[in-house]
Amino acid sequence: METHTAQINNMFLIGAGFTRAVFPNAPLNKDLLAVLCKGSACTTLSKYSRKYKSKDIEILLTHLDLEILRPKARQQTALRKVRNDIGQQLAQYFGQFRFEKEILKRSGWLEQLVKLFNENDAIITLNYDCFLDGLLDYYEVWSPSKGYGAVEVDVPDASFSNLPNPKNILIYKIHGSENFHTSAVQSDHVDPRHIGLAVEEGRIYPKSGTGSKLGVLAGRPYIIAPSFLKVFYPQTNRMMNEALRAAVLARNFVIIGSSLRPEDSHLWLLIDNFCQQSSRNNRKKLIIMDPHADDIQSRLEENYPQIEKRVDIDVIKRCLLEESLEVLTGKLDGRNGIHCHRELK
Incomplete structure:
Protein backbone atom coordinates (compact mmCIF):
# COMPACT_ATOMS: atom_id res chain seq x y z
CA MET A 1 0.00 0.00 0.00
CA PRO A 27 -21.32 15.15 -19.32
CA LEU A 28 -21.13 17.26 -16.20
CA ASN A 29 -23.06 16.02 -13.17
CA LYS A 30 -26.22 17.95 -14.03
CA ASP A 31 -26.40 16.32 -17.49
CA LEU A 32 -25.57 12.77 -16.43
CA LEU A 33 -29.10 11.41 -16.01
CA ALA A 34 -30.21 12.58 -19.45
CA VAL A 35 -27.13 11.02 -21.05
CA LEU A 36 -27.54 7.68 -19.28
CA CYS A 37 -31.22 7.56 -20.23
CA LYS A 38 -30.14 7.26 -23.85
CA GLY A 39 -28.42 3.97 -23.09
CA SER A 40 -29.43 0.52 -21.91
CA ALA A 41 -30.47 1.77 -18.45
CA CYS A 42 -33.07 4.08 -19.97
CA THR A 43 -36.15 2.14 -18.84
CA THR A 44 -35.09 1.84 -15.19
CA LEU A 45 -33.74 5.37 -14.86
CA SER A 46 -36.72 6.90 -16.64
CA LYS A 47 -39.06 5.02 -14.33
CA TYR A 48 -37.40 6.42 -11.19
CA SER A 49 -37.02 9.86 -12.75
CA ARG A 50 -40.80 9.97 -13.14
CA LYS A 51 -41.39 8.47 -9.70
CA TYR A 52 -39.20 11.00 -7.89
CA LYS A 53 -40.05 13.84 -10.30
CA SER A 54 -36.41 14.70 -10.88
CA LYS A 55 -34.06 14.92 -13.86
CA ASP A 56 -31.05 15.23 -11.55
CA ILE A 57 -29.28 11.90 -11.01
CA GLU A 58 -28.02 12.94 -7.57
CA ILE A 59 -31.53 13.69 -6.32
CA LEU A 60 -32.90 10.53 -7.94
CA LEU A 61 -30.28 8.27 -6.34
CA THR A 62 -30.69 9.99 -2.97
CA HIS A 63 -34.41 9.18 -3.02
CA LEU A 64 -33.58 5.61 -4.01
CA ASP A 65 -30.98 5.25 -1.24
CA LEU A 66 -33.42 6.58 1.36
CA GLU A 67 -36.02 4.09 0.21
CA ILE A 68 -33.52 1.24 0.49
CA LEU A 69 -32.58 2.33 4.04
CA ARG A 70 -36.13 2.28 5.35
CA PRO A 71 -36.61 -0.51 7.93
CA LYS A 72 -38.40 -3.45 6.35
CA ALA A 73 -38.70 -1.62 3.06
CA ARG A 74 -40.76 -3.40 0.46
CA GLN A 75 -38.81 -4.79 -2.46
CA GLN A 76 -35.55 -3.90 -0.71
CA THR A 77 -33.63 -6.65 -2.52
CA ALA A 78 -34.99 -5.51 -5.87
CA LEU A 79 -34.10 -1.90 -5.10
CA ARG A 80 -30.54 -2.85 -4.17
CA LYS A 81 -30.21 -4.64 -7.49
CA VAL A 82 -31.44 -1.52 -9.29
CA ARG A 83 -28.86 0.53 -7.37
CA ASN A 84 -26.04 -1.87 -8.27
CA ASP A 85 -27.15 -1.94 -11.90
CA ILE A 86 -26.94 1.85 -12.06
CA GLY A 87 -23.37 1.70 -10.71
CA GLN A 88 -22.54 -0.85 -13.39
CA GLN A 89 -24.07 1.40 -16.03
CA LEU A 90 -21.97 4.34 -14.84
CA ALA A 91 -18.79 2.27 -15.10
CA GLN A 92 -19.67 1.09 -18.60
CA TYR A 93 -20.58 4.57 -19.79
CA PHE A 94 -17.37 6.24 -18.59
CA GLY A 95 -15.31 3.48 -20.18
CA GLN A 96 -15.52 5.41 -23.45
CA PHE A 97 -13.38 8.27 -22.10
CA ARG A 98 -9.98 6.57 -22.18
CA PHE A 99 -6.60 7.73 -23.38
CA GLU A 100 -5.67 7.26 -27.03
CA LYS A 101 -2.48 8.56 -28.62
CA GLU A 102 -4.47 10.28 -31.39
CA ILE A 103 -6.01 12.64 -28.81
CA LEU A 104 -2.60 14.31 -28.37
CA LYS A 105 -2.78 15.58 -31.96
Whole structure:
Protein backbone atom coordinates (compact mmCIF):
# COMPACT_ATOMS: atom_id res chain seq x y z
CA MET A 1 0.00 0.00 0.00
CA GLU A 2 1.56 3.28 -1.16
CA THR A 3 1.23 6.44 0.95
CA HIS A 4 2.80 9.89 1.06
CA THR A 5 5.19 10.30 3.97
CA ALA A 6 7.44 13.16 2.77
CA GLN A 7 6.69 16.76 1.79
CA ILE A 8 4.33 16.95 -1.19
CA ASN A 9 5.10 19.62 -3.77
CA ASN A 10 1.65 19.98 -5.27
CA MET A 11 -1.75 18.49 -4.62
CA PHE A 12 -4.05 18.60 -7.64
CA LEU A 13 -7.83 18.31 -7.41
CA ILE A 14 -9.22 17.22 -10.80
CA GLY A 15 -12.95 17.42 -11.54
CA ALA A 16 -15.33 16.73 -14.41
CA GLY A 17 -14.34 19.96 -16.17
CA PHE A 18 -10.99 18.35 -17.04
CA THR A 19 -12.58 15.40 -18.83
CA ARG A 20 -14.95 17.81 -20.57
CA ALA A 21 -11.95 19.79 -21.88
CA VAL A 22 -10.62 16.64 -23.57
CA PHE A 23 -13.98 15.16 -24.60
CA PRO A 24 -16.53 17.91 -25.34
CA ASN A 25 -19.34 15.32 -25.20
CA ALA A 26 -18.44 14.22 -21.64
CA PRO A 27 -21.32 15.15 -19.32
CA LEU A 28 -21.13 17.26 -16.20
CA ASN A 29 -23.06 16.02 -13.17
CA LYS A 30 -26.22 17.95 -14.03
CA ASP A 31 -26.40 16.32 -17.49
CA LEU A 32 -25.57 12.77 -16.43
CA LEU A 33 -29.10 11.41 -16.01
CA ALA A 34 -30.21 12.58 -19.45
CA VAL A 35 -27.13 11.02 -21.05
CA LEU A 36 -27.54 7.68 -19.28
CA CYS A 37 -31.22 7.56 -20.23
CA LYS A 38 -30.14 7.26 -23.85
CA GLY A 39 -28.42 3.97 -23.09
CA SER A 40 -29.43 0.52 -21.91
CA ALA A 41 -30.47 1.77 -18.45
CA CYS A 42 -33.07 4.08 -19.97
CA THR A 43 -36.15 2.14 -18.84
CA THR A 44 -35.09 1.84 -15.19
CA LEU A 45 -33.74 5.37 -14.86
CA SER A 46 -36.72 6.90 -16.64
CA LYS A 47 -39.06 5.02 -14.33
CA TYR A 48 -37.40 6.42 -11.19
CA SER A 49 -37.02 9.86 -12.75
CA ARG A 50 -40.80 9.97 -13.14
CA LYS A 51 -41.39 8.47 -9.70
CA TYR A 52 -39.20 11.00 -7.89
CA LYS A 53 -40.05 13.84 -10.30
CA SER A 54 -36.41 14.70 -10.88
CA LYS A 55 -34.06 14.92 -13.86
CA ASP A 56 -31.05 15.23 -11.55
CA ILE A 57 -29.28 11.90 -11.01
CA GLU A 58 -28.02 12.94 -7.57
CA ILE A 59 -31.53 13.69 -6.32
CA LEU A 60 -32.90 10.53 -7.94
CA LEU A 61 -30.28 8.27 -6.34
CA THR A 62 -30.69 9.99 -2.97
CA HIS A 63 -34.41 9.18 -3.02
CA LEU A 64 -33.58 5.61 -4.01
CA ASP A 65 -30.98 5.25 -1.24
CA LEU A 66 -33.42 6.58 1.36
CA GLU A 67 -36.02 4.09 0.21
CA ILE A 68 -33.52 1.24 0.49
CA LEU A 69 -32.58 2.33 4.04
CA ARG A 70 -36.13 2.28 5.35
CA PRO A 71 -36.61 -0.51 7.93
CA LYS A 72 -38.40 -3.45 6.35
CA ALA A 73 -38.70 -1.62 3.06
CA ARG A 74 -40.76 -3.40 0.46
CA GLN A 75 -38.81 -4.79 -2.46
CA GLN A 76 -35.55 -3.90 -0.71
CA THR A 77 -33.63 -6.65 -2.52
CA ALA A 78 -34.99 -5.51 -5.87
CA LEU A 79 -34.10 -1.90 -5.10
CA ARG A 80 -30.54 -2.85 -4.17
CA LYS A 81 -30.21 -4.64 -7.49
CA VAL A 82 -31.44 -1.52 -9.29
CA ARG A 83 -28.86 0.53 -7.37
CA ASN A 84 -26.04 -1.87 -8.27
CA ASP A 85 -27.15 -1.94 -11.90
CA ILE A 86 -26.94 1.85 -12.06
CA GLY A 87 -23.37 1.70 -10.71
CA GLN A 88 -22.54 -0.85 -13.39
CA GLN A 89 -24.07 1.40 -16.03
CA LEU A 90 -21.97 4.34 -14.84
CA ALA A 91 -18.79 2.27 -15.10
CA GLN A 92 -19.67 1.09 -18.60
CA TYR A 93 -20.58 4.57 -19.79
CA PHE A 94 -17.37 6.24 -18.59
CA GLY A 95 -15.31 3.48 -20.18
CA GLN A 96 -15.52 5.41 -23.45
CA PHE A 97 -13.38 8.27 -22.10
CA ARG A 98 -9.98 6.57 -22.18
CA PHE A 99 -6.60 7.73 -23.38
CA GLU A 100 -5.67 7.26 -27.03
CA LYS A 101 -2.48 8.56 -28.62
CA GLU A 102 -4.47 10.28 -31.39
CA ILE A 103 -6.01 12.64 -28.81
CA LEU A 104 -2.60 14.31 -28.37
CA LYS A 105 -2.78 15.58 -31.96
CA ARG A 106 -5.83 17.72 -31.23
CA SER A 107 -5.01 18.52 -27.59
CA GLY A 108 -1.32 19.38 -27.53
CA TRP A 109 -1.72 21.05 -24.13
CA LEU A 110 -1.91 17.61 -22.52
CA GLU A 111 1.86 17.17 -22.75
CA GLN A 112 2.25 20.53 -21.03
CA LEU A 113 -0.06 19.28 -18.28
CA VAL A 114 2.04 16.16 -17.74
CA LYS A 115 5.15 18.32 -17.31
CA LEU A 116 3.49 19.98 -14.32
CA PHE A 117 3.55 16.79 -12.26
CA ASN A 118 6.66 16.43 -10.12
CA GLU A 119 8.21 14.00 -7.70
CA ASN A 120 5.93 13.08 -4.82
CA ASP A 121 2.89 14.98 -6.10
CA ALA A 122 -0.64 13.94 -5.15
CA ILE A 123 -3.57 13.89 -7.57
CA ILE A 124 -7.11 13.66 -6.25
CA THR A 125 -9.54 12.97 -9.05
CA LEU A 126 -13.32 12.96 -8.73
CA ASN A 127 -13.74 11.39 -12.16
CA TYR A 128 -14.76 7.82 -12.97
CA ASP A 129 -12.93 7.75 -16.30
CA CYS A 130 -9.34 6.56 -16.76
CA PHE A 131 -8.13 9.21 -19.20
CA LEU A 132 -5.67 10.87 -16.80
CA ASP A 133 -4.39 7.48 -15.64
CA GLY A 134 -3.70 6.45 -19.23
CA LEU A 135 -2.09 9.80 -20.10
CA LEU A 136 0.41 9.62 -17.24
CA ASP A 137 1.13 5.96 -17.97
CA TYR A 138 1.76 6.78 -21.64
CA TYR A 139 4.43 9.33 -20.73
CA GLU A 140 5.86 6.90 -18.15
CA VAL A 141 5.78 9.35 -15.26
CA TRP A 142 3.39 7.12 -13.29
CA SER A 143 2.43 3.47 -13.08
CA PRO A 144 -0.86 1.89 -11.93
CA SER A 145 1.00 -0.91 -10.18
CA LYS A 146 2.04 1.29 -7.25
CA GLY A 147 0.47 4.57 -8.27
CA TYR A 148 -2.93 4.49 -6.53
CA GLY A 149 -2.71 5.94 -3.04
CA ALA A 150 -3.56 3.88 0.04
CA VAL A 151 -4.86 0.78 -1.76
CA GLU A 152 -3.57 -2.54 -2.99
CA VAL A 153 -4.39 -3.34 -6.60
CA ASP A 154 -4.85 -6.87 -7.87
CA VAL A 155 -4.19 -7.99 -11.43
CA PRO A 156 -3.72 -11.72 -12.11
CA ASP A 157 -0.49 -11.03 -14.00
CA ALA A 158 2.79 -11.08 -12.07
CA SER A 159 4.72 -8.91 -14.53
CA PHE A 160 2.28 -6.03 -14.09
CA SER A 161 2.62 -5.99 -10.31
CA ASN A 162 6.41 -5.45 -10.46
CA LEU A 163 6.28 -2.19 -12.42
CA PRO A 164 7.78 0.83 -10.59
CA ASN A 165 6.09 4.17 -9.98
CA PRO A 166 9.01 6.31 -11.20
CA LYS A 167 8.14 9.66 -9.59
CA ASN A 168 6.09 8.45 -6.62
CA ILE A 169 3.08 10.37 -7.95
CA LEU A 170 0.00 8.97 -6.23
CA ILE A 171 -3.53 9.18 -7.60
CA TYR A 172 -6.49 9.11 -5.22
CA LYS A 173 -9.67 8.19 -7.12
CA ILE A 174 -11.95 8.89 -4.18
CA HIS A 175 -15.18 8.37 -6.14
CA GLY A 176 -14.00 5.07 -7.59
CA SER A 177 -13.16 4.27 -11.20
CA GLU A 178 -14.69 2.59 -14.21
CA ASN A 179 -11.95 -0.06 -14.04
CA PHE A 180 -11.92 -0.61 -10.24
CA HIS A 181 -13.65 -3.83 -9.22
CA THR A 182 -14.02 -6.02 -6.19
CA SER A 183 -11.05 -8.33 -6.45
CA ALA A 184 -11.36 -11.38 -8.66
CA VAL A 185 -8.25 -12.91 -7.11
CA GLN A 186 -9.20 -15.19 -4.24
CA SER A 187 -6.58 -16.84 -2.04
CA ASP A 188 -5.46 -17.01 1.57
CA HIS A 189 -2.91 -14.27 0.86
CA VAL A 190 -5.19 -11.74 -0.85
CA ASP A 191 -7.60 -9.48 0.98
CA PRO A 192 -10.88 -9.82 -0.96
CA ARG A 193 -11.53 -6.11 -0.34
CA HIS A 194 -8.50 -5.16 -2.42
CA ILE A 195 -9.23 -3.27 -5.60
CA GLY A 196 -8.95 -5.28 -8.77
CA LEU A 197 -7.93 -3.51 -11.98
CA ALA A 198 -9.29 -4.11 -15.44
CA VAL A 199 -6.30 -3.74 -17.78
CA GLU A 200 -7.55 -4.82 -21.23
CA GLU A 201 -4.12 -5.06 -22.90
CA GLY A 202 -3.18 -1.42 -23.21
CA ARG A 203 -6.64 0.02 -23.76
CA ILE A 204 -6.60 1.58 -20.28
CA TYR A 205 -2.86 1.74 -19.50
CA PRO A 206 -1.09 2.14 -22.87
CA LYS A 207 2.41 1.30 -21.56
CA SER A 208 1.96 -0.73 -18.38
CA GLY A 209 -0.94 -2.75 -19.76
CA THR A 210 0.65 -3.74 -23.07
CA GLY A 211 0.92 -7.51 -23.29
CA SER A 212 -1.31 -8.04 -20.27
CA LYS A 213 -4.58 -9.52 -21.49
CA LEU A 214 -5.63 -10.36 -17.99
CA GLY A 215 -7.55 -8.14 -15.66
CA VAL A 216 -10.51 -8.50 -13.37
CA LEU A 217 -12.40 -11.68 -14.09
CA ALA A 218 -15.44 -10.93 -11.96
CA GLY A 219 -16.71 -8.60 -9.29
CA ARG A 220 -18.71 -5.41 -8.92
CA PRO A 221 -17.29 -2.03 -9.93
CA TYR A 222 -16.02 0.28 -7.21
CA ILE A 223 -18.12 3.32 -8.15
CA ILE A 224 -19.33 5.89 -5.62
CA ALA A 225 -22.50 6.86 -7.46
CA PRO A 226 -23.62 10.51 -7.29
CA SER A 227 -25.96 10.58 -4.31
CA PHE A 228 -26.19 12.80 -1.25
CA LEU A 229 -26.02 9.52 0.72
CA LYS A 230 -22.64 8.28 -0.43
CA VAL A 231 -22.19 4.50 -0.27
CA PHE A 232 -18.47 3.97 0.33
CA TYR A 233 -16.25 0.91 0.07
CA PRO A 234 -13.40 0.03 2.45
CA GLN A 235 -10.69 0.83 -0.09
CA THR A 236 -12.15 4.14 -1.25
CA ASN A 237 -12.48 5.05 2.44
CA ARG A 238 -8.75 4.43 2.80
CA MET A 239 -8.09 6.62 -0.22
CA MET A 240 -10.12 9.44 1.30
CA ASN A 241 -8.40 9.17 4.68
CA GLU A 242 -4.95 9.11 3.12
CA ALA A 243 -5.81 12.07 0.86
CA LEU A 244 -6.73 14.07 3.98
CA ARG A 245 -3.33 13.29 5.51
CA ALA A 246 -1.56 14.13 2.25
CA ALA A 247 -3.28 17.54 2.11
CA VAL A 248 -1.50 18.57 5.31
CA LEU A 249 1.88 17.85 3.66
CA ALA A 250 1.18 19.72 0.41
CA ARG A 251 2.83 23.07 -0.38
CA ASN A 252 0.38 24.03 -3.13
CA PHE A 253 -3.22 23.03 -3.81
CA VAL A 254 -4.34 23.32 -7.46
CA ILE A 255 -8.02 23.00 -8.40
CA ILE A 256 -8.74 22.09 -12.03
CA GLY A 257 -12.28 21.57 -13.30
CA SER A 258 -14.06 21.27 -9.94
CA SER A 259 -16.65 23.80 -8.78
CA LEU A 260 -16.34 22.84 -5.08
CA ARG A 261 -20.05 22.34 -4.54
CA PRO A 262 -21.25 22.96 -0.96
CA GLU A 263 -22.40 19.34 -0.59
CA ASP A 264 -18.94 17.93 -1.41
CA SER A 265 -17.98 17.82 2.25
CA HIS A 266 -14.85 15.71 1.75
CA LEU A 267 -13.36 18.35 -0.55
CA TRP A 268 -13.92 21.03 2.07
CA LEU A 269 -12.15 18.83 4.62
CA LEU A 270 -9.22 18.52 2.21
CA ILE A 271 -8.93 22.28 1.94
CA ASP A 272 -9.20 22.67 5.71
CA ASN A 273 -6.39 20.15 6.21
CA PHE A 274 -4.29 21.87 3.54
CA CYS A 275 -4.59 25.21 5.35
CA GLN A 276 -3.60 23.79 8.74
CA GLN A 277 0.19 23.84 8.27
CA SER A 278 0.35 27.20 6.49
CA SER A 279 2.18 29.92 8.42
CA ARG A 280 3.84 33.30 7.91
CA ASN A 281 7.19 31.61 7.32
CA ASN A 282 5.72 28.82 5.21
CA ARG A 283 2.90 30.33 3.16
CA LYS A 284 0.99 27.82 1.13
CA LYS A 285 -0.71 28.66 -2.15
CA LEU A 286 -4.17 27.65 -3.35
CA ILE A 287 -4.67 28.04 -7.12
CA ILE A 288 -8.09 27.87 -8.79
CA MET A 289 -7.98 27.17 -12.53
CA ASP A 290 -11.49 27.61 -13.92
CA PRO A 291 -13.41 30.09 -16.12
CA HIS A 292 -15.61 30.67 -13.05
CA ALA A 293 -12.70 30.90 -10.60
CA ASP A 294 -14.09 34.06 -8.99
CA ASP A 295 -17.27 32.21 -7.98
CA ILE A 296 -15.23 29.37 -6.49
CA GLN A 297 -13.06 31.84 -4.59
CA SER A 298 -16.18 33.54 -3.22
CA ARG A 299 -17.44 30.15 -2.06
CA LEU A 300 -14.13 29.49 -0.34
CA GLU A 301 -14.18 32.84 1.44
CA GLU A 302 -17.78 32.28 2.50
CA ASN A 303 -16.92 28.92 4.08
CA TYR A 304 -13.56 30.09 5.47
CA PRO A 305 -13.80 33.85 6.22
CA GLN A 306 -10.14 33.99 7.30
CA ILE A 307 -8.70 31.80 4.54
CA GLU A 308 -6.70 34.58 2.86
CA LYS A 309 -4.89 35.17 6.15
CA ARG A 310 -3.78 31.55 6.11
CA VAL A 311 -2.95 30.88 2.44
CA ASP A 312 -2.32 32.83 -0.76
CA ILE A 313 -5.14 32.42 -3.31
CA ASP A 314 -4.54 32.81 -7.04
CA VAL A 315 -7.20 32.51 -9.74
CA ILE A 316 -6.70 31.60 -13.41
CA LYS A 317 -9.78 32.37 -15.48
CA ARG A 318 -8.64 31.58 -19.03
CA CYS A 319 -11.31 29.73 -21.01
CA LEU A 320 -8.72 27.64 -22.89
CA LEU A 321 -6.85 25.09 -20.79
CA GLU A 322 -3.74 25.57 -22.90
CA GLU A 323 -3.59 29.25 -21.90
CA SER A 324 -4.41 28.41 -18.27
CA LEU A 325 -1.58 25.87 -18.09
CA GLU A 326 0.95 28.45 -19.26
CA VAL A 327 -0.12 30.76 -16.44
CA LEU A 328 -0.18 27.88 -13.92
CA THR A 329 3.33 26.81 -14.90
CA GLY A 330 4.56 30.33 -14.23
CA LYS A 331 2.90 30.39 -10.81
CA LEU A 332 4.45 27.07 -9.78
CA ASP A 333 7.92 27.49 -11.31
CA GLY A 334 10.53 28.58 -8.82
CA ARG A 335 8.16 28.45 -5.85
CA ASN A 336 9.64 26.47 -2.95
CA GLY A 337 12.22 25.05 -5.35
CA ILE A 338 9.57 23.58 -7.65
CA HIS A 339 10.48 23.43 -11.31
CA CYS A 340 7.82 22.31 -13.78
CA HIS A 341 9.65 22.25 -17.13
CA ARG A 342 11.03 18.80 -17.93
CA GLU A 343 11.65 16.77 -21.04
CA LEU A 344 9.28 13.86 -21.48
CA LYS A 345 10.11 10.58 -23.11
